[in-house]
Amino acid sequence: MKKIMSIKSVLQITLISIVFFSCNEKEEKKSITHTTKPNIIYILADDLGIGDVSIYNENSKIETPNIDALATNGVMYTDAHTSSAVCTPTRYSILTGRYNWRTSLKQGVVSGYSKSLIKPNRTTIADVLKDNGYNTAFIGKWHMGWDWDITKPDSLGLDIDNLKARPEVDFTTPIKNGPNTHGFDYSYGFCGSLDMPPYVWVENDMPTSVPTKYTKGKTKQGTWRYGLTADNFEHEQALPEITKRTVSYINDNAKKDDPFFVYMPLPAPHTPILPTDAFKGKSGLENPYADFVIMVDWVVGEVTKALEANGISENTLIVFTSDNGCSPTANFKQLKSKDHNPSYVYRGTKSDIFEGGHRVPYIMTWKNNIQPTKTEQLVCTTDFFATVADVLNIDLEDNVAEDSFSHLTNSEAPKRESIIHHSVRGEFAYRKGDYKVNFCKGSGGWSYPNINTKKAIYDTLPMVQLYNVKTDAAETKNLQAEHPEIVKEFKADLLKIINDGRSTVGAKQENDGTSDWPQLEKLKNTKL
Numbered sequence: 001m002k003k004i005m006s007i008k009s010v011l012q013i014t015l016i017s018i019v020f021f022s023c024n025e026k027e028e029k030k031s032i033t034h035t036t037k038p039n040i041i042y043i044l045a046d047d048l049g050i051g052d053v054s055i056y057n058e059n060s061k062i063e064t065p066n067i068d069a070l071a072t073n074g075v076m077y078t079d080a081h082t083s084s085a086v087c088t089p090t091r092y093s094i095l096t097g098r099y100n101w102r103t104s105l106k107q108g109v110v111s112g113y114s115k116s117l118i119k120p121n122r123t124t125i126a127d128v129l130k131d132n133g134y135n136t137a138f139i140g141k142w143h144m145g146w147d148w149d150i151t152k153p154d155s156l157g158l159d160i161d162n163l164k165a166r167p168e169v170d171f172t173t174p175i176k177n178g179p180n181t182h183g184f185d186y187s188y189g190f191c192g193s194l195d196m197p198p199y200v201w202v203e204n205d206m207p208t209s210v211p212t213k214y215t216k217g218k219t220k221q222g223t224w225r226y227g228l229t230a231d232n233f234e235h236e237q238a239l240p241e242i243t244k245r246t247v248s249y250i251n252d253n254a255k256k257d258d259p260f261f262v263y264m265p266l267p268a269p270h271t272p273i274l275p276t277d278a279f280k281g282k283s284g285l286e287n288p289y290a291d292f293v294i295m296v297d298w299v300v301g302e303v304t305k306a307l308e309a310n311g312i313s314e315n316t317l318i319v320f321t322s323d324n325g326c327s328p329t330a331n332f333k334q335l336k337s338k339d340h341n342p343s344y345v346y347r348g349t350k351s352d353i354f355e356g357g358h359r360v361p362y363i364m365t366w367k368n369n370i371q372p373t374k375t376e377q378l379v380c381t382t383d384f385f386a387t388v389a390d391v392l393n394i395d396l397e398d399n400v401a402e403d404s405f406s407h408l409t410n411s412e413a414p415k416r417e418s419i420i421h422h423s424v425r426g427e428f429a430y431r432k433g434d435y436k437v438n439f440c441k442g443s444g445g446w447s448y449p450n451i452n453t454k455k456a457i458y459d460t461l462p463m464v465q466l467y468n469v470k471t472d473a474a475e476t477k478n479l480q481a482e483h484p485e486i487v488k489e490f491k492a493d494l495l496k497i498i499n500d501g502r503s504t505v506g507a508k509q510e511n512d513g514t515s516d517w518p519q520l521e522k523l524k525n526t527k528l
Contacts, residue, residue: 037133037392038366039253039316040261041303042384044094045296046087046141046193046270047350049326049342052293053361061340062283062293066301067363070320073372074365075407080379082324083403084422085350085357085445087193090323090381091144091265092117095124095182097385097401099420102501104513107426112192112227113160113167114145116177123400125385126183129261132394137186137249138179140242140265143193146178146202163196166227171198174205184263188245194238194267197227201241208232221273221288221329236274238267243299247306254310264303269293271329285338289330314367317391319384322360325350328446347475351424351445353438354475358421364407378416378431383407386504402502402509414505420494425451426519430494434470435483437490439463439523463526487528495524 051057055068055076083093088109089100096118103117110117118124126136150160152168160167179187188203195217201208209230217223217235224235246264253260269292275282276295283290300320307313326332326342327350335342348354362379364370364387386404389396390413405416421429421436427444430437441461442449449461466480466487480487498520501509514520 036315037259038369039259039312040129040134040388041307041316041318042094042261042263043300043303043318043320044091044140044263044265045320045322046266046268047324047327047330048269048293048296048322048361049330049344049349049356050322050346050359050361051340051342051344052269052326056361057341057344059339059341061285061335061338062290064293064297066297066304067320067361069304070300070318070363070365071361071374073367074318074363074370075372076374077362077364077377077379078374079376080321080360080362080381081358081419081421082322082360082381083358083420084424085324085352086424087270087323088117088143088145089422091142093380093382093403094384095126095144095263096122097125097382097404098122099382099403099422099503101420101422101426101428102402102511106513106517106519108424110143110145110192111161111163111165112190112196112198113148113150113165113169114192115160116146116181117144118177118182120177120181122182123397124183125388125401126179126261126263128183128385128389128394128396128400130183130185132392133258135186135253135256135258135260136184136263137260138184138189138263138265139187139245139249140189140263141193141267142179142189142191142265143196146191147176148191149173149175163225166197169198171200171207171210175202175207176205178202178205180205186249189242189265190233190238193270194235195224195271197225197229199224199227199229199233199235201230201233217272221271221331224272235272236276239274239295239299240276242266243302247302250303250306250310250312254312259315265323266296266299268296268299269330270327273329285335285340287331287334287338290335290338290340314369317364317366317369319362319364321362321381323381324358325352325356325360327351345473347473348443348445348447351443352447353421353423353427353429353440353444354447355469355473356447357423357443357445377407378419379407380405380416380419383416386413398506399509402504402506405504418493418497418503420497420503428494428519428523430490431469432490432493434468435479435486435490436467436469436475437480437487438465438467438475439491439494439526440465464528484528491523491526491528 343356346355348356423444427440
């Protein structure tokens with residue numbers, strides 16, 4: 001059973017004083033005060049590269065004025081990372097404050113038919129906010145699995161976690177263990193990714209239509225897997241539909257006494273890359289991905305306009321980030337010909353252990369309450385949980401948000417000093433200070449060199465890579481031979497955090513799925 005969180009001050013927050021560090025040389029402290037609970041909106045882009053946001057990349061050829069405005073008016077984090085270099089795991093980390101590899105999912109992602117990755121007794125940030133007087137909503141892409149009413153397994157005997165599996169589902173019955181089970185009062189979205197069947201909108205646990213037709217994307221960038229599709233589900237209109245629903249939710253809840261929390265995970269600019277007619281060609285880069293990024297920026301603008309129109313922008317905390325780095329499907333080669341790099345100065349792409357796989361734009365804004373600043377504070381997507389708890393002065397149980405550190409600098413809670421990175425293949429990296437150790441060969445993901453590189457080349461790659469990411473953002477010079485003591489220390493730290501079941505202070509917790517964890521065994525046996 002989920003444990004209810006408690007607010008330290010009874011029924012209301014009398015005063016919140018939040019101090020953010022400005023990581024200039026003088027590191028000035030900037031303080032804000034507020035006397036009411038803020039509304040909270042978390043906008044999660046899908047496969048958006050850090051170099052795609054113009055305020056993060058002085059050489060960007062894509063303009064993102066609405067996202068830039070959030071950064072200009074809030075805290076712009078330049079050393080923020082997702083807990084994983086792919087979709088599902090990062091989403092889990094946001095809602096639970098727990099590293100994704102502590103679950104049974106040790107690599108990859110779940111499918112559109114997979115069961116819920118979040119266990120029924122796992123407390124989410126939505127649970128906490130709901131228990132503390134918030135109306136809570138999920139609108140968008142779930143991609144953490146939920147339990148369909150499966151009546152017949154896949155005809156080829158494929159497991160439901162296989163992206164090619166096509167089990168038979170009774171779409172006239174409610175799903176189980178979905179968003180409404182995990183703390184959301186209202187939910188509207190689809191189960192997998194926008195390129196994974198079934199393509200069905202589900203509202204408050206009920207499929208809104210029974211799919212009877214099969215569809216498939218027809219272009220390389222606009223592709224989606226062949227699968228069942230409901231009549232009221234149009235891939236091209238998924239992003240506008242999510243935007244419309246979110247704006248409507250804001251309008252409906254703006255005048256209510258209770259604050260609201262909206263978790264808004266977008267399906268863009270992930271494949272299928274489908275900018276609507278109004279955005280086609282708008283980037284001028286002759287690339288649909290770039291146009292889709294501009295459409296994502298439009299979505300952010302629609303949300304902020306709705307807040308302004310309802311007079312609640314000054315009492316709404318907004319977080320904007322991406323679930324991992326940019327996907328190779330964006331066509332890096334073509335974008336490079338236009339002098340645009342979605343990964344900015346960083347090596348790698350979505351999936352990789354390199355920085356380009358997990359270093360993302362991360363912005364927190366609260367108009368007239370957070371002083372604008374740019375910070376190099378180390379942040380992980382797991383940290384949203386503890387930060388919100390700190391803003392609201394909420395005590396968390398010991399077995400909740402075990403890997404979450406608050407961004408707020410005036411609290412007594414320990415600050416994040418290190419972070420664990422995780423690739424699509426389940427490979428680990430450990431970062432502390434300026435140094436980072438990648439405990440794998442090559443990228444650990446899809447970028448060259450990878451597991452599919454010619455054996456004669458792959459076998460010669462070092463099993464351990466040590467980089468100073470402060471001075472070598474592109475991870476070009478392996479310093480392992482120069483600093484073996486750092487590698488030894490980092491390996492010990494990493495194994496301890498894994499074995500403790502947490503990275504925060506508290507009682508030891510259990511990891512799931514430890515009986516079959518080849519990546520951990522490889523890490524343990526790595527010779528230094």
